[in-house]
Amino acid sequence: MASKSVKQFFSILLIQWMVFQARSRVISDVSMIERHEHWMAGYGRQYKDTAEKEKRYQIFKANSTAILSSSEYDKIVTAIPPSLDWRRKGAVAPIREVSCEKTPKIGLFKKPEGLLCAWTIPAVDAVEALIKIKTGKLYTLSNQEIVDCSTGLDCYHGSTEDAFEFIKQHGLTTESNYPPKDNKGTCDTNKEKEPVAKISGYNYVPADNEKALLQALTDQPVAVMVDASGADFQFYAGGVFTGECGTDIDHGVTLVGYGTSNSTLKYWRIKNSWGKGWGEDGYMRMERDIAAKEGMCGIAIEPIYPTL
Incomplete structure (x- = not known):
């Protein structure tokens, strides 16, 4: 019983x-x-x-199944160094040069629309870095191949996920083999068959969590989205950027490091795609660990990184 x-x-x-x-x-x-x-x-x-x-x-x-929750990230015990710059480790390819438009009256840089098909660049930057970290080889890869050979996408319509998905499916050749243009062209299928880099997939960092983003960055550079619509961002010339900006993310950049300024202000180091004439030789130091969960300019909203 x-x-x-x-x-x-x-x-x-x-x-x-x-x-x-x-x-x-x-x-x-x-x-x-x-x-x-x-x-x-x-x-x-x-x-x-x-x-x-x-x-x-x-x-x-x-591609979301491998995402760790915020609590899981918090349980990871890793000694995080006080600063990191993937450029010093040789994992960051040179800034891509673009012919940014200039306003006729003040001669300052204006946000370039579609030049170099900018939505592809953070993904390409992140893959270049990952390949270098894992294999020791640093390639400058072709973002133009993604634009030309992707179905239904062009310089003005695409996302970081789209770029990663293309690289996952097709791989990517070098920029010297498939050079950049300012618009979508006809896919060169012969060059498309000569990839030097390929990924197995891509993962998301938990959203709205700068601690998780910091943890991910210690392993490799991360593609992020920011709100770059404001004049303060577009005309940034140096120092730690503290705003003003919103969180209506509209522009992809690559997170390549972090640190603390002499004034003890924590910052992220981001690589932009507007040429060396913008910011600090093409880079920006953006305030880190702010009160808003989304991070400065929404940097913590949608971080994503490739996997081999």
Whole structure:
């Protein structure tokens, strides 16, 4: 009799556990769908039919499965150095030169729209760095190949995820083999068949968590999005940038280091794609560990990095 009661007890526990797991999956799926919808809205993405949307959702979901939660990141015990600059480790390719437009009256740099198809560059920068860290070889890779050979994308329409997905599927050749243009051209399929770099996928850093972002950066440079629409950002000339800027992220940059200024102000070091004439030889030091969870200019909203 007692044995029967024990069996019933464990049967009830098993059923409850199965129900809990099912509910957890439903909640997780709903959360992922909402995240995908938010991503679509942020990049203005629209698909021709429900089948295409479902396909894109599954890709988005698959590449999100490896994301560590904020609590999991907090449990990682790693001695984080007080400063880091991946340039000093030889993992950062030179700044790409662009012919930024100048305003006729004040002669200052204006945000270039579409030059070098800027949405591809943070992904390419991050892959260049990862290949160097893992293999010791530093390539300057072709972002133009991504634009020319991607279906339905051009200089003005694309995301970091799109760029990573292309590199995952096709690999990437060098910039000298497939040089840059200022717009989308015809795909050179012969050069596309000569990749020197390829990735297995890409992962997201937990959103709105500068501590997690710092942890990820100790392993490799990270592609991030920032709000670059303001004049303070566009006309930045040096020092630790403290604003003003919003969190309506609209521009991709690459996070390549961090540190603390002489005035004890913590900062991120970001690599931009507007040429050496902008900022500190093409780089910016941006205030780190601010009160807003999104970080300065939204830098912590959507960090992403490639994997081999």
